[in-house]
Amino acid sequence: ETGVTQTPRHLVMGMTNKKSLKCEQHLGHNAMYWYKQSAKKPLELMFVYNFKEQTENNSVPSRFSPECPNSSHLFLHLHTLQPEDSALYLCASSQITNTGPADPLGEFFGPGTRLTVL
Amino acid sequence: AQKVTQAQTEISVVEKEDVTLDCVYETRDTTYYLFWYKQPPSGELVFLIRRNSFDEQNEISGRYSWNFQKSTSSFNFTITASQVVDSAVYFCALSASSGTYKYIFGTGTRLKVLA
Numbered sequence: 001e002t003g004v005t006q007t008p009r010h011l012v013m014g015m016t017n018k019k020s021l022k023c024e025q026h027l028g029h030n031a032m033y034w035y036k037q038s039a040k041k042p043l044e045l046m047f048v049y050n051f052k053e054q055t056e057n058n059s060v061p062s063r064f065s066p067e068c069p070n071s072s073h074l075f076l077h078l079h080t081l082q083p084e085d086s087a088l089y090l091c092a093s094s095q096i097t098n099t100g101p102a103d104p105l106g107e108f109f110g111p112g113t114r115l116t117v118l
Numbered sequence: 119a120q121k122v123t124q125a126q127t128e129i130s131v132v133e134k135e136d137v138t139l140d141c142v143y144e145t146r147d148t149t150y151y152l153f154w155y156k157q158p159p160s161g162e163l164v165f166l167i168r169r170n171s172f173d174e175q176n177e178i179s180g181r182y183s184w185n186f187q188k189s190t191s192s193f194n195f196t197i198t199a200s201q202v203v204d205s206a207v208y209f210c211a212l213s214a215s216s217g218t219y220k221y222i223f224g225t226g227t228r229l230k231v232l233a
Contacts (some may be wrong), residue, residue, distance in 0.1 A: 033220075033221075041225075042223055042224065042225040042226065043209065043223040043226075045220060045221070048220060056220065088161055090161075090163065092163075106151070106153050106165050106168050106211075106213070106221075107153075107163075107165075107221055108165070109155075109162055109163035109164075110162065111160065111161055111162040112161040112162060114161070
């Protein structure tokens, strides 16, 4: 496997279900991100992890719970979601230094998980 | 405040036409990076280019070219002789030092190239 992988690619869940999205990067990057992309809305940054530590939480509801056990893996645990949470969830990774993005190719994105909440 | 504006929501062109996608950014930082990404229907964002704030040299890569002008805070993207495979949503993004280099994305421009 190369780059950034995400599983599952598609997920349909009820509002009372609990599920998890998984992201894995094979690039040796030190930062990982979760983005939400809803129809006709800009990409919304949800969480940022730098060296496994959460450095940013952009006012995301508690029904979304991230977990970063190591610098290669990132999870997004979902519970009691709402229909408006249906979206494409994208994971990304990058190499960040004090002077900016170290990788000239910027952030690498996974293919996303298309989530539908019924 | 940092912001990226892509005023064109959707553009339709006929194959072989040239098309320019606009991107205007706002930042008070002197060190920043600008990016363009392509998102085909499959959903994955594909990196196209990165420029840093100290390099205003325009770049050409095949049918793609980018015009970076600090004077107007713009980083426009031109596709020459467009093809159907160019149909996608294109995002411009800004990464700046005061924002700890997190990416600020524009709302994207949907490009439809008609055969």
